[in-house]
Amino acid sequence: MSVRKTWTVLHRCGHEVPHDLSNRPADRRASFARWLEERDCSACWKAARDEDGAGKAEWLAAKRAEEQQAAAEWAEQFDMPPLEGPEKALAWAERSRHQLVTAAYSALVTEGSWDEGDWAALEDTIRTLTRAGWWLDQRAAEGTDLPELLDAATSDDVGTENPFR
Ligand SMILES: [Zn+2]
Numbered sequence: 001m002s003v004r005k006t007w008t009v010l011h012r013c014g015h016e017v018p019h020d021l022s023n024r025p026a027d028r029r030a031s032f033a034r035w036l037e038e039r040d041c042s043a044c045w046k047a048a049r050d051e052d053g054a055g056k057a058e059w060l061a062a063k064r065a066e067e068q069q070a071a072a073e074w075a076e077q078f079d080m081p082p083l084e085g086p087e088k089a090l091a092w093a094e095r096s097r098h099q100l101v102t103a104a105y106s107a108l109v110t111e112g113s114w115d116e117g118d119w120a121a122l123e124d125t126i127r128t129l130t131r132a133g134w135w136l137d138q139r140a141a142e143g144t145d146l147p148e149l150l151d152a153a154t155s156d157d158v159g160t161e162n163p164f165r
Pocket of ligand 1: 011013014015040041043044
């Protein structure tokens, strides 16, 4: 008696695909074929996975570009100096600075007890901190921590250009 080795499976996606099940135990082939029927064929599974990956990367790139634009506009509006550091870290550091400083403003001024004068003084200090790496190091910090972080910054973190031009 010949044992059936090739099963034509009608997959969930509608594709009929022959599967060679000879590497499975003979008595398990029928149930494995049924298990396959409940799934997409491998071509469809791969296509869906690749599309997910591409879609996610695209979405992330678009989100980054948007954040970058917002950070650049903000730096312009508040006269924030360009950051200094390795080229590949600059964009990320600028986004990081924008996020932390705006978070600090809403925590300390909008929702907190600081007045605009207090904030203006802090902003002057913020302008002196131009080392990209410093802002990257603070990327996970809370807005309320910013004054303390600025106090702890060292002269290495302060820019070479005079911000009070
Ligand atoms: Zn398919």
